[in-house]
Amino acid sequence: MFPLSKMLDSFVKVGTLTVVDAEGKTHVFGGVKPGPTANMKLTDPSLYRKLFFNPELHAGEAYMDGRLTFPDTGLRAFLTLFSVNRLSLGNQPLQRVLRSVSRGLKRFQQANPIGKAQKNVAHHYDLGNAFYELFLDKELFYSCAYFRDENETLEAAQINKCRLIAAKLCLKPGMKVLDIGSGWGGLARYLARVADVEVTGVTLSKEQYALAVERTKAAGLEGRVKFALQDYRQLTTKFDRIVSVGMFEHVGVGHYGEFFAKVNELMPDDGVMLLHSIGKMSPPGTASPWLRKYIFPGAYSPALSEVFPATENNSLWVTDLEFLRVHYATTLRHWHQRFEANRARIAEMYDERFCRMWEFYLISAEMMFRTGSQEVFHMQLSRKRDAAPIVRDYAVDVQREYERIERERGI
Numbered sequence: 001m002f003p004l005s006k007m008l009d010s011f012v013k014v015g016t017l018t019v020v021d022a023e024g025k026t027h028v029f030g031g032v033k034p035g036p037t038a039n040m041k042l043t044d045p046s047l048y049r050k051l052f053f054n055p056e057l058h059a060g061e062a063y064m065d066g067r068l069t070f071p072d073t074g075l076r077a078f079l080t081l082f083s084v085n086r087l088s089l090g091n092q093p094l095q096r097v098l099r100s101v102s103r104g105l106k107r108f109q110q111a112n113p114i115g116k117a118q119k120n121v122a123h124h125y126d127l128g129n130a131f132y133e134l135f136l137d138k139e140l141f142y143s144c145a146y147f148r149d150e151n152e153t154l155e156a157a158q159i160n161k162c163r164l165i166a167a168k169l170c171l172k173p174g175m176k177v178l179d180i181g182s183g184w185g186g187l188a189r190y191l192a193r194v195a196d197v198e199v200t201g202v203t204l205s206k207e208q209y210a211l212a213v214e215r216t217k218a219a220g221l222e223g224r225v226k227f228a229l230q231d232y233r234q235l236t237t238k239f240d241r242i243v244s245v246g247m248f249e250h251v252g253v254g255h256y257g258e259f260f261a262k263v264n265e266l267m268p269d270d271g272v273m274l275l276h277s278i279g280k281m282s283p284p285g286t287a288s289p290w291l292r293k294y295i296f297p298g299a300y301s302p303a304l305s306e307v308f309p310a311t312e313n314n315s316l317w318v319t320d321l322e323f324l325r326v327h328y329a330t331t332l333r334h335w336h337q338r339f340e341a342n343r344a345r346i347a348e349m350y351d352e353r354f355c356r357m358w359e360f361y362l363i364s365a366e367m368m369f370r371t372g373s374q375e376v377f378h379m380q381l382s383r384k385r386d387a388a389p390i391v392r393d394y395a396v397d398v399q400r401e402y403e404r405i406e407r408e409r410g411i
Contacts, residue, residue: 001027004048007055013088015081020071022047035084038077041069054098055089060290060364064357076363083367106286110252112298114231118204120250120298125205129184134346135338139186140211143246143276144328144376154334157327159406161276162190167398168274168320168380169241170388171195178202178239178266180232181247185212185225191243192224194405201227202235233262241272248277249299253284256302256310264314264383272319272388273381278328279304282373288364295361301374311381319388320380325369328376332366 001021008017008029015035019027022045042048044067050058059082062068063075070078089095112120132140137155145157146164165187169177173196179188182201185208192199203209209229216225242263251259263273278301287300311318339346339362347355368374380388405411 001025001042001048003052005029007052007092010092011089012081012085014084017078017081021045036077036081037073038081039071039073040078041071043067043069054289057289057293060294060357060360063360064294064353066353066356075359079360079363079367080371083364083371086372106300107252107254109287109292110254110298110300112250112252112255114233117231117250117298120296121204122206123297124295125183126207128349129207129211131346131349132184134342135335139189140184141186142183144278144324145331145334146324147327147330150330154331154338157331158186159190159411162187163194163399163402163406164395165243165245165274165276165378166191166195166402167395168272168378168388169243170272170394170398171197171241173197175240176200176238177241177243178235180242180244181250182208182212182227183246184208185216185227187243187245188212188225188227189216189219189221190411192221193409193411194402197224197241199225200237200239201225202230202232203227204229204231233258235262235266238266238268239271240268241274242267243274243276245276246278248275249301250296252298253300253302253306256307257313260310260314260316260381263381264316267383269383270387271382275377275379275381277302277377277379279307279375279377280373281375291361291364294357304377307379311379316381316383317385317387318379319382319385320378320392322378324376324378328374329366329369332362332369336362336366 001019005027008019012030014030014033016028016030016037018039019029020041021027022042044062047058047062047067059068132142136142137158139158141158141161144161145154146161147157148160171177171191175197177191177197177199179199179201182188182203185201188199188201191197201212203212206229209227212227216222216227248259267273280301280303282303284303284306292299336359339358343355382388
């Protein structure tokens with residue numbers, strides 16, 4: 001099984017990995033420190049070299065194709081073991097070289113000019129609304145929920161997230177709000193209902209746009225909520241408030257200056273923006289090659305050290321910063337459970353390879369937040385230091401008021 005066996009010898013420091021190779025021989029790796037256990041079976045000897053040179057790409061591909069399986073213990077056990085040992089993988093000489101090359105290509109990999117950005121979005125978000133309805137909540141929020149209690153339903157936790165964001169926007173009735181990356185429109189409709197504001201949402205997904213318009217009309221909110229199939233960089237109208245949830249990951253590190261320059265341009269002096277994005281607590285790096293190829297082309301979750309220079313260079317005050325840490329792991333667990341409950345239907349819509357691809361994505365993403373370095377941050381921004389209250393208690397008080405309004409209005 002050389003050279004894969006050599007790599008696994010130094011990779012598995014925590015837990016135990018038992019591997020059955022393509023010739024039927026059994027190999028056991030790890031056991032230095034207690035941890036998760038996983039079984040892995042290879043049916044293709046070409047994986048010995050492929051997994052050695054680029055495990056983060058080829059493990060996912062081989063699982064999709066059925067050439068790599070995890071008998072008895074399952075995929076979750078393997079990805080848990082992989083996640084807790086990931087640092088030791090990065091310390092291997094070959095992987096250090098490959099990651100250095102990838103960092104050099106980072107801006108090219110994340111280039112998202114107008115036009116290409118729409119193609120990258122379509123790759124993931126235009127798979128069909130019927131697909132997403134099978135595992136998301138009823139409002140189709142496709143971003144981190146906010147679990148005030150671990151036993152809350154996904155639906156309740158997503159409303160918690162909307163309420164928290166609304167509070168941080170410091171809304172007043174009649175304000176004009178821009179939602180950059182508005183998805184299926186759930187947040188825009190929530191803001192209009194609880195805060196009596198007017199919302200414009202922009203998205204690059206044709207599927208999301210069509211359903212957002214349809215659902216908003218059905219809710220009788222078309223007079224206060226509208227959507228445009230448009231790149232945010234093409235906007236010229238000013239807004240009192242700006243919000244962006246789960247979209248910044250698709251901007252690309254080379255475009256951060258462009259993003260915050262546009263935010264500055266579209267806000268008045270007393271304007272407020274709330275940015276909800278995936279980030280990480282580790283230094284700048286690169287996106288997973290498998291994730292970039294199959295799930296999110298052009299996407300990247302930044303280190304905050306990559307974000308702050310862009311806000312500073314565009315004269316924006318960061319008036320508040322909060323981190324949601326384990327919440328996305330819990331959200332992804334809910335999505336995976338619902339995905340598995342509807343797996344047969346999804347296989348009919350696409351095929352089994354597609355199901356394995358999404359299973360690999362959902363579980364590996366969960367592990368990034370549960371045992372890896374990923375987190376979600378809320379960054380509140382303004383052109384003035386005192387555009388938002390200078391004492392943080394207001395966010396709790398406003399959330400309580402919105403909860404009361406939700407009960408009154410049946411939201």
